[in-house]
Amino acid sequence: MQLIDKKQIVKHEKCGDTMLPKSIDKKCGHCARIVNFNLDWYSDSTEVMFTTSRCSGCGEISRFYLVEIKENEDGMYTGDLYISPVAFEDRKMIEGIEITKEFSESMFRAYKSAVNVYNLGEWSATVVLCRRLLEGITKSLLPESEQGKPLYRQLELLSSHVELQKPILTLAHAIRVGGNLGAHFDLEREPDESLSRFAVDLLDYIIEYLYILPRRIEQLHTHIEELPNKIN
Template identity: 50%
Template sequence: MPLPLKKALISTIECYNAGIYSAAAVSGRRTLEGIFKYLLPEGKRNGPLHKLIEEATAAKDLSGPLKTLSHAIRTGGNLGAHFDEEHEPDENVARQMVELLNYLVSYLYVLPAQISQLEADLGKNKT
């Protein structure tokens, strides 16, 4: 993670932890802007956030890491499922697989529900 992006994320978390929720929301948006700027080449990092999101998602295959993660977990599972005298999963491999499975489940199931809830809450705040 680029250092400026890490600093922006820490600032967002600090605002939230301090109970300054408006600042946390603004800082969170700023962090999001940084995320998408770093996904683009330097010459394309200007413009409003909505355009940065559209350009970054069009230019970069965001599903690639998900596919790689899924295959890595599958390969680790194969290591455990099939007998091999020379290769078997150890504690480190098993821990990594559990952690990555947790991230995958969160991404595929928890995150969509949380996004829907945020959208619903944002709709309530407009009235």
């Protein structure tokens, strides 16, 4: 069960002296899409109320509980609303990522958008944005003369400009292919939750390898150099 934030309750309905949550924008615990749940309440218990609502996306049923029903300042009764089952927590941006000379503001924005649309359950948009950021990263690592080439070719050229291990390039190609799947309409093969999750996961690995790790290693070196030399 998870407490629903008051901001996610978009409409209330007055029933006697009780304000009942009527319309909720919330991530569905079954399909992980943000949908609107319409709530109809039948019982009028003064302590706990219960109802169910069907997801407009996947059609599965979620349960809603209104508890701790108390009188507020306006003399109306309201309570805390809980939902079950609970969707996965929103995905966060990788820890330690920030705008730097190497990781530009526009790359940061593209990364933030990819994580946001993933959290909204927009799978095609997620893989497309992951691919776009990969393109941004690749371009930033290549000389200008190579930047107009197709992404596939740019990735091949990368290893001659930066020191990259083969697994990282394989990851990059996987994101590229996933992004193509999102960008071109294909009735048979549509990106789903797991493909989007893989794409964002892989992107996180690449960002960590290229931008976060080098900085941490440098910080560690500086720290070691600054340690008092106990041998002398």
